[in-house]
Amino acid sequence: MHITIIGTGYVGLVTGACFAEMGHSVMCLDVDITKIERLKKGEIPIYEPGLEELVKRNSLSHRLQFTTDYQKAINFGKVCFIAVPTPSQENGSCNTSYVESVASHIGRTMEEKRIIVNKSTVPVGTAALVTKIIQHELTKRKSTIPFEVISNPEFLKEGAAVQDCLKPDRIIIGANCPKAADVLREIYSPFTVSHDKILIMDTLSAEMTKYAANAMLATRISFMNEISEICKCVGANVNEVRKGIGSDSRIGYSFLYPGIGYGGSCFPKDIRALIAKAKEAGCEPKLLSAVDEVNVRQKKILGMKIRRYFSKLGGVKSKTIAVWGLSFKPDTDDLREAPSLIFIDELLKEGAKLRLYDPVAMPNARKIFKNHPSISWCEDEFDAAKDADAIALLTEWKQFRLVNFQSVKRQMKGIAFFDGRNQYKPAEMRTRGFDYISIGVPDQVQELV
Ligand SMILES: NC(=O)c1ccc[n+]([C@@H]2O[C@H](COP(=O)([O-])OP(=O)(O)OC[C@H]3O[C@@H](n4cnc5c(N)ncnc54)[C@H](O)[C@@H]3O)[C@@H](O)[C@H]2O)c1
Incomplete structure (x- = not known):
């Protein structure tokens, strides 16, 4: 046809x-x-x-x-x-x-x-x-x-x-x-x-189906992010909790990963559009408003952890942070509403120096941050780690899974690793000599700060 x-x-x-x-x-x-x-x-x-x-x-x-x-x-x-x-x-x-x-x-x-x-x-x-x-x-x-x-x-x-x-x-x-x-x-x-x-x-139900599907998925993400915050406060480990609840066939394992919030060209705008449409129709979508609020907070969480970590080490100003991954998720160059944008913006405002690397999203990131004097554009994850006080993993690209951490660590000035996607085993990272801080899991720091 x-x-x-x-x-x-x-x-x-x-x-x-x-x-x-x-x-x-x-x-x-x-x-x-x-x-x-x-x-x-x-x-x-x-x-x-x-x-x-x-x-x-x-x-x-x-x-x-x-x-x-x-x-x-x-x-x-x-x-x-x-x-x-x-x-x-x-x-x-x-x-x-x-x-x-x-x-x-x-x-x-x-x-x-x-x-x-x-x-x-x-x-x-x-x-x-x-x-x-x-x-x-x-x-x-x-x-x-x-x-x-x-x-x-x-x-x-x-x-x-x-x-x-x-x-x-x-x-x-x-x-x-x-x-x-x-x-x-x-x-x-x-x-x-x-x-x-x-x-x-009918057409109305088809249009609604799309929003309902995205709202359901975003709700699972914000739900897990909320649970990860509670885990952190009570000393539980969200990685274990995730497996514990995912094994229930009524719940399932998909979309249960805590992280630094959902981004991309769909979830954020679609949740807000559904909220707006619901209000226009006279409904009060309390749950969806909370899903959006949790997500806005979650996008700032890694930056907050970095600020807290460096507060006793002279602050974030002039610290060098390596950023691994910029796209809103792996296997795309899309940066629309990516958590990395808020993360980078906030750290730049605080005077940090950033060494950025993403396997495919660098050209799009350059269009946004142009020639910012505090940003260095790096060749790979090792290059990004050069003289860094800390590494922040923002996108879980597969190539970051089995990194040679010995060589990464040799490049670095500091020992902090902030994992926004819970990609590594906390105890192993500690054994490798990192201060390892992730989402909803007790921090693994060499010396409590
Ligand atoms: N990207 C996704 O993963 C995804 C998934 C499901 C649904 N959607 C929805 O699909 C729609 C498109 O999303 P996208 O990500 O492909 O957007 P996009 O920005 O990648 O592509 C849209 C294209 O439309 C073109 N365009 C704009 N105005 C036009 C016009 N008047 N005539 C012809 N072309 C025009 C733009 O130049 C652009 O190339 C959105 O409503 C989005 O919510 C996106």
């Missing part, structure tokens, strides 16, 4: 490439001319495992094309997917202006019947809003071209986006028209060969 994807970012590009891989003819549109030019040359603008190969292979076979021309794109695909940003507004509510702008473009340019499928995460009721905008533009043109709007929220995870897209757990289709839903079934049929994963519901 001919498919158009509007918005060629993490979701749009991955979805477009996966549809092409399954044999569809796909045209990806973006307003970012540089991005489209790079894609036409076979350059991938984001880091996502497996994506480059997929894009190159399908571009060569002409099943995947890129354009900035709206007219051409809208009239290419019988089905047009929207995958544009839906960022937070000042008050936390969702900014749907990008989606609305796409809807206007579609209404102004479509020449034949179209099925519009919204993949962006949008507040409940947006499918109806998109319908209204397209209808308004068509009426202005005195056109009666038929169209349908479907909600098809996306659940892929950055870092595993290609795999998630090729093998989705479920495909949610919110459609008020059964015929349009059948077209979506056909598009997704190559993804559901082993068993049917398609759930068809």
